[in-house]
Amino acid sequence: MKNQKKHWYDFLWIASLTYLILGFFNILFAWLGLLCFFIPLLISFGKGTKSYCNRYCGRGQLFGLIGGRFGLSRKKDVPRWMKSKGFRYGFLVFFFLMFFVMLWNTYLVFSGAQDLKQVVTLLWTFKLPWQWAYHGTLFHDGVAQFAFGFYSVMLTSTVLGLVTMVLFKPRSWCVYCPMGTMTQLICRVKSGKDR
Amino acid sequence: MPDGKRKRKKAKVDVSLCVACGCCVKVCPLSAIQIYKGIYALVDPKTCVGCGKCAAECPASVIEIKEEPNT
Numbered sequence: 001m002k003n004q005k006k007h008w009y010d011f012l013w014i015a016s017l018t019y020l021i022l023g024f025f026n027i028l029f030a031w032l033g034l035l036c037f038f039i040p041l042l043i044s045f046g047k048g049t050k051s052y053c054n055r056y057c058g059r060g061q062l063f064g065l066i067g068g069r070f071g072l073s074r075k076k077d078v079p080r081w082m083k084s085k086g087f088r089y090g091f092l093v094f095f096f097l098m099f100f101v102m103l104w105n106t107y108l109v110f111s112g113a114q115d116l117k118q119v120v121t122l123l124w125t126f127k128l129p130w131q132w133a134y135h136g137t138l139f140h141d142g143v144a145q146f147a148f149g150f151y152s153v154m155l156t157s158t159v160l161g162l163v164t165m166v167l168f169k170p171r172s173w174c175v176y177c178p179m180g181t182m183t184q185l186i187c188r189v190k191s192g193k194d195r
Numbered sequence: 196m197p198d199g200k201r202k203r204k205k206a207k208v209d210v211s212l213c214v215a216c217g218c219c220v221k222v223c224p225l226s227a228i229q230i231y232k233g234i235y236a237l238v239d240p241k242t243c244v245g246c247g248k249c250a251a252e253c254p255a256s257v258i259e260i261k262e263e264p265n266t
């Protein structure tokens with residue numbers, strides 16, 4: 001890496017790590033994670049590039065660091081099906097379905113039909129009690145419900161990413177990361193190419 | 196450059212499977228690989244020396260180092 005000098009954005013993994021840690025102390029910080037949704041979308045829509053993935057994504061850097069530099073990875077090839085279009089787009093759809101379920105639950109709390117649940121749901125299945133990170137909110141309970149839901153999404157994807165990091169290449173999460181797949185899709189459509 | 200034994204090695208990307216993550220770009224010592232419009236990685240065969248760093252890094256393992264028959 002001779003000519004590859006470090007830029008400020010090569011340290012965004014610190015932001016990603018901080019984000020995950022903050023969620024253990026005050027769940028409301030989970031709202032910040034929306035940046036990881038809107039920035040890549042804005043870049044791909046606006047500029048038609050994946051420079052979010054290519055430069056700024058702290059999560060990818062984190063996996064690269066833990067799996068690459070610290071060697072916590074078998075560095076094996078991902079299985080063929082994992083990089084297939086079917087799996088990548090399938091996972092994208094599944095991920096967004098789950099995302100909308102989460103938004104629906106938030107709506108139910110906002111509307112008063114449901115009470116706030118102070119849990120973080122891991123891998124869409126396991127409900128972890130998380131009340132220690134909730135100290136009340138000045139806003140509606142729904143605001144907190146969204147935070148719990150959104151943090152669940154972020155933690156789930158991190159755990160999946162860590163598992164595939166260990167099993168395969170450090171950044172194998174990037175192969176099926178829904179944001180990566182979606183931004184690539186947007187770029188593809190924008191450039192008018194169908195490959 | 197004489198042909199025959201000293202064939203030059205170049206990186207070759209399977210663009211249909213490339214996820215355009217840019218991991219390859221980060222490790223290339225010669226900046227010989229770039230992401231084309233956010234869709235796939237594009238190698239500049241004039242600059243690439245076939246060192247294989249990108250291939251080792253690629254999370255999707257879609258880069259092959261191949262000998263180029265003629266340049």
Ligand code: SF4
Nearest residue numbers: 053057060174177180
């Ligand atoms: S594919 Fe996902 S994790 Fe990888 S760099 Fe892009 S947004 Fe980040």
Ligand code: SF4
Nearest residue numbers: 213214216217219253
């Ligand atoms: S590292 Fe592999 S998947 Fe990622 S952009 Fe480069 S060639 Fe494509």
Ligand code: SF4
Nearest residue numbers: 223243244246247249
């Ligand atoms: S083989 Fe080496 S020089 Fe060629 S694109 Fe890959 S990293 Fe760059």
